[in-house]
Amino acid sequence: MAKKVQPTCLDPYISSFEESLAPTHMQRRALSNYRFQLRRFGRVLEAHGVEPTSLTLEIADRHARQVPFDRMNAVRIPNLVRRFVLHLISIGVAIPPPVSAAQIAKDKLLDDLEGFLLGQRGLSPSSVYHVKRYAVRFLDHRFGETVPDPSAIRHQDIVAFLEHIQKGKGLSMARTPASHLRCFFQYLFARGLTVTNLSSTVPKVHRIQNNRLPRYLPPTDIEAILEWVRRESSYGVRDYAMFLLMARLGLRVPEVMAIEIDDIDWRAGELLVRGKGKRRDRLPLPEDVGAAISAYLRDARPSTVTRVLFVRSYAPYLGFKDSRIVSKILARACAALKIEMPARYLGSHVLRHSLATRMVRSGVALHEVGDVLRHKSRATTMIYAKLDIANLRSVAQPWPAGEAKQ
Structure with a gap:
C-alpha cells in the first residue's frame, strides 16, 4: 500500500x-x-x-x-x-521585494546600458553581462544606497574602486575590470551623463604584446581528444559535434553555443557563424562536421521549442548558459589521455590555436588563416608567423659565433 x-x-x-x-x-x-x-x-x-x-x-x-x-x-x-x-x-500570494528610489534609478540606468551595448556596440550577451556586473559594483562602491549621479564621478573614484577590487590580487587580474569599466564610461559619455569621457582615465595595465608563442596541441593529441569525446563523453554525440566545429573550423565556444538550426544550409554545405560584434560569416561545412551534426539532430537532440542547435541534456532543454561545460569536457579528456595542456588557463581556445598552427605549418598563407579564423586585424594573425619555422629559417641570419672567435 x-x-x-x-x-x-x-x-x-x-x-x-x-x-x-x-x-x-x-x-x-x-x-x-x-x-x-x-x-x-x-x-x-x-x-x-x-x-x-x-x-x-x-x-x-x-x-x-x-x-x-x-x-x-x-x-x-x-x-x-x-x-x-x-x-x-x-500570482499575488507572496510579498514583492520593496524597491527604493535609488534601486529604481540604478535599474533604469542598467537597462539602458544593456540596450546601448547590444544595439550600438554589438557586444555579445556574455560581454554585456560582465560590463553590467562591474557597473553595478562601481555604482555600489561610489554611491552606496543613494541615487547614482554619473555627473559626480571623478577620476579619483575610478582609481579607488580599482584599488578596492584588486586588493590581494595579481596584476594580470586587473585587465578585465578595467576593460569592462571603459565600456561603462563610454556609455555614460555617449548618453551625455558625464561631461568628459572618463573611459580614458581608467588606468591601463602594461602588457607586452606578442611576447610568447601561441599555445597549441599537436594534431595527434587533437584527434585523440576528439575520439575520446565521441566514445567516452557522457553525451558523446552532442559533444563530438561541438568539438569538431572548434577543431575543424576554429569556432570560439560562444559561437558554437549560438548556432541555431536554421543557420545550417544543408544544400549549399554552409554554416552561418554569429561572431563578435554582431559579425555574420558563412563558412563551408566539412563533411565530417556535417555528419556529426546530422547524427546529433537525428539521434540525440531532445524535443524542444528552442531553435538553438546544442541544448542541455536535462530539462528544461534550452541552450547552455556559458562555456564551462566545454572546458570541463576538455579537462576530463586531457586527464584521461594524460595530455598536458600547454598553458594552465588556456581551455577550449587551444583547439582554435591548434587549427591555426596546423594550417601555417602546412603552407597556408597567413591571410587565408585570418579569413578562416575571421580575424578583424591582420596583426592578430601575425602571431602565428612565429610558428612557420621553415620560412623563418630561410630568413634567419647566421650566428656570428665563428667570426667572434677569429
Whole structure:
C-alpha cells in the first residue's frame, strides 16, 4: 500500500507552479522531485509558523537553508525556493521585494546600458553581462544606497574602486575590470551623463604584446581528444559535434553555443557563424562536421521549442548558459589521455590555436588563416608567423659565433 503524502501549506500553489514550468518541457520525474523538495521546505515553514502569504525572498532564502542537505539529490533547495517564491509573487500570494528610489534609478540606468551595448556596440550577451556586473559594483562602491549621479564621478573614484577590487590580487587580474569599466564610461559619455569621457582615465595595465608563442596541441593529441569525446563523453554525440566545429573550423565556444538550426544550409554545405560584434560569416561545412551534426539532430537532440542547435541534456532543454561545460569536457579528456595542456588557463581556445598552427605549418598563407579564423586585424594573425619555422629559417641570419672567435 502506497504511503500517503502529508500535504503542507505550500500544496495549494504547487500545481500552478508546475503549470508555469510547462514551456520548459520538464520531465515528470523532475517535477515530482520538485514537489518533494517543496514539501520539505513547507514543513520547515510550518515548524516556524511562517505562512506563504508572509513570504519574502529574504525570509524564504533563510528558511530554505534550514532544509536538511540531501547528498543524493541534485536540486539546490535555495534556488528552487527562490524560483517558487517568485511564482508566488507573480500570482499575488507572496510579498514583492520593496524597491527604493535609488534601486529604481540604478535599474533604469542598467537597462539602458544593456540596450546601448547590444544595439550600438554589438557586444555579445556574455560581454554585456560582465560590463553590467562591474557597473553595478562601481555604482555600489561610489554611491552606496543613494541615487547614482554619473555627473559626480571623478577620476579619483575610478582609481579607488580599482584599488578596492584588486586588493590581494595579481596584476594580470586587473585587465578585465578595467576593460569592462571603459565600456561603462563610454556609455555614460555617449548618453551625455558625464561631461568628459572618463573611459580614458581608467588606468591601463602594461602588457607586452606578442611576447610568447601561441599555445597549441599537436594534431595527434587533437584527434585523440576528439575520439575520446565521441566514445567516452557522457553525451558523446552532442559533444563530438561541438568539438569538431572548434577543431575543424576554429569556432570560439560562444559561437558554437549560438548556432541555431536554421543557420545550417544543408544544400549549399554552409554554416552561418554569429561572431563578435554582431559579425555574420558563412563558412563551408566539412563533411565530417556535417555528419556529426546530422547524427546529433537525428539521434540525440531532445524535443524542444528552442531553435538553438546544442541544448542541455536535462530539462528544461534550452541552450547552455556559458562555456564551462566545454572546458570541463576538455579537462576530463586531457586527464584521461594524460595530455598536458600547454598553458594552465588556456581551455577550449587551444583547439582554435591548434587549427591555426596546423594550417601555417602546412603552407597556408597567413591571410587565408585570418579569413578562416575571421580575424578583424591582420596583426592578430601575425602571431602565428612565429610558428612557420621553415620560412623563418630561410630568413634567419647566421650566428656570428665563428667570426667572434677569429
